[in-house]
Amino acid sequence: MTPRIAVQEAPFDLAAETARLTAGRQDVGGLASFVGLCRADDGLAAMVLEHYPGMTERAIARIAEEAADRWPLLGLTVIHRVGRLEPGAPIVLVLTASAHRTAALESCAFLIDWLKTGAPFWKREEFEGGAERWVEAKAADDAAAARWKPA
Structure with missing residues (x-):
């Protein structure tokens, strides 16, 4: 299985990405998705997301590899947007695909939890009236990721 990993400005199409992941597959019994x-x-x-090209994709690939090591995945897609995004975007x-729902659901949750803390993105919030601020790491995100650490 080769994960599909993309960091892009353009919007993604959930239906098209789902079709791409499952095209011609009859072994997929569970498909889990998360859209943030x-x-x-x-x-x-608006929120402005910045990244370091190359480094960000490698970090996401390592997280995807960890998911593939932990669960019997048949397919995996991670697409993260960058640039200026307005509310609702x-x-x-x-997306994770497996023969069984538990692996698909757990791996999807793992991936989003680890992406929040392990993928190098910098987020700046823009507010009505012109104020701006950089988003700092949150203890709740660290706690969510920590639940997946091996005992």
């Missing part, structure tokens, strides 16, 4: 959207919290006008897509 830009929320309009506290007057947010899709930011991230994680």
Whole structure:
């Protein structure tokens, strides 16, 4: 299995990505998906996501490899957008396919938790009125990722 990993400005198409992942496959019994959207919290006008090309894709590939080592995956897609995103815009897509639902669901949850803390993205929030601020790491994201660490 070769994961599909993309970091891009363009929007993604959930239906097209699902079709791509499962095309011609009859061994897939469970497909899990997560789509993260830009929320309009506290007057947010937009979120600007920046990354270091090459480094970000390699980090995501390592996280995908970890998921493939832990679960019997038949397919995996991670697409993360960068650039200026307004509220309601899709930011991230994680798709996992397996013969069984448990592996698909658990690996999807693992991937999104680890992406939040292990993929190098820098986020700047723009607010109505012109104020801006960089988003700092959150303890809740670290705790979510930590639940997947081996005992």
